[in-house]
Amino acid sequence: MEAKNQEDYCVTIPLLFGKGDVGGTNKVEKELYSNMGTTSFISTCFNCLNALSGVGILSISYALASGGWLSLILLFVIASSTFYTGLLIQRCMEIDPMITSYPDIGERAFGKTGRTIVSTTMNVELYLVATGFLILEGDNMCNLFPDMDFDIYGTRIGTKSVFVVLVAIIIFPTNWFNSMKLLSYVSASGVLASMIILGSIFWAGAVDGVGFQQKGQLINWNGLPSAISLYAFCYCAHPVFPTLYTSMRNQHQFPKVLLLSFVLCTATYSIMAITGYLMFGQELESQITLNLSTTNISSKLAICTALVTPIAKYALMLTPIVNSIEAKFQSSYNKRMHSFLIRTILMISTVVVALSLPFFGYLMSLVGALLSATTSITIPCLCYLKICGGCSKKRIGLEMMIVGFIALIGLIVAVVGTYVSLVDIITNL
Template identity: 50%
Template structure:
């Protein structure tokens, strides 16, 4: 398998390549370099992300940010995904993890091809011009936005389980209540208010400290679920099904959602002090997260079988210390990860609207990010179906950002003729897998969401 930097390959390497795809035979680097200014791109990124965009984050900090990007709410839905696909679908989790790790490397190579390709949209423009930039931006920002919405839904569900019947209202002189917010809606709003200040951090180096808490929380949740099974009497009595073909689309969509960090990989890479080590960051992050996801999937499915809910924490027995600790710890993940998802989207808006002469840049940035948080609250209140929403995000948006687009961009930038047979075959296999997941998973998820309404 050829995984070395494709930019350094000569024409002689393409002698044994597979048949070329239409429009992908010739690299486009020369045309792109003529119309982009790398220095200007760096200035814009520094304006939006702060000083760490210039490469100030250490290897360890980037690992924490990467682990936080890949681990999180997907951890809670992974037992449900396994129940949908059956035990044999665990093999698909490994396949998806390997494919997404490889496409992450492809994104890094695309960035190495040009100093101006500093973000996902720029990689799309490098490959297909303005149309590629618009397509990449649409899928990227839609994915990040809906993942942020999912965080709020998750928080609302779990807090409502901890504090059922909670409500908040404004009392009038006559004793009437003008506004009443209760249950999940109340907690969605309160959580958004608490998370809001973390979105104002523009330095990824500083945000790494927040990410570290999220990484620790993911490990603690798995330990708490294990403790519930061993010490609190739940046990491992469920057998489950070996294979459920009808549930494979949902399972694949959720598996893909677990590895939907590609949207912010370029941001993480650009934040590093030593960008050449980003491939090592990817390897560490994917290996650690796959181990954590696999452990949680097996534990949850052995404990509850086909009765496992879309969030395994909703199955845990009430009143137990381990259950409360698991839920409380679960609440940390969105707090630590929400800002990481919103930052690229907010930065894109700021880059569009801010100019070098804009006064009060900091205040403007805070206002933009506050409005984004408010809009995610509105969507979370309107579409409170966590499992189905995450399956839809995974099937449609995450597949595009994590599998399909990196492969297509890579082939377009470097040309099929410069890739070896094994590499082209591997990329083609990922494209086929991604297309199947996108088509079947999107249909299945939309059908379930419509049914809920």
């Protein structure tokens, strides 16, 4: 295996959105490796649940509404496929003990080109997810305070734009944090936040008078690609799996960690999807919180929880991108100022993109199709075929055919879903 260069990353334990939060630098690697092999089974399960749980829970009902009731089958298919590709990542790591991160797997399989592709895919995904956070914040703040328009020198600034900029200003100080450990603690409420949102929305339906009377559609062929893309977005935590695996005290229990985490997350996603669809049917917004009345306490709790979580995790999403840029363009002068400028420019750019593409559902669908399906389905399969398919002890048999078929499915989802998402975005500009 070729030596790692400076921009190589390990993936820190993400405590997020959905969305899984990933990233890390050599400094983080040192901290992480010093504790390698000390994490218990329960702690690893908690970390994995946090990696898989996130803002995907807000859009899962919209995904079901897009595809219809039968699309739930595809949710389980994607969950099963991504669980299996998680196991493939473990097998790749068992082949070579030098593999400690997701980009390492890409390099072991396809050399420096593989590492570059994997790292780039991860960073682009993180950037778009951070942008999605700002859109989500603007949508929900606009729902709570709908009349906040401003006129500046004759130019009207809409309510949503005002809140996107305001939230960016609030988040900005957290973007100065260099400690991934500190940011991970800030983001440690991922699973709890998901449970609060789910409980609040169920309460709104059962107690606050919304009810569960909507029938919905059996199948919606036109919305099926978007539904699949959003389902894939919910299972995009694969870049963190190598870190979870190497940090375990008993690594042979890693498949049990994956199984338990995927079962619990899939159950949560399914309950939220069904509950939301029964409550609002085809009227579902890209975020279910936008359908809630702001007069009920349960609705306010769900919306406020959805608001707090992205604020805590935005900086965590951009940190690995900052570290990547810093590694490529190291400065011999005032490194702190250099880092500050990079973070500031990145944040301003996400604000500009959020204002230009204010479509949370379409953007998350694009991320799910173009990036999540790639990192969670296609890349693990291709790397496994390359690394393990050429081993003398491995036969090219039924398993390899299954892996190849899953990789093909991932490619189809990426191509079709990306096309549909781009068309939707362009149409709504």
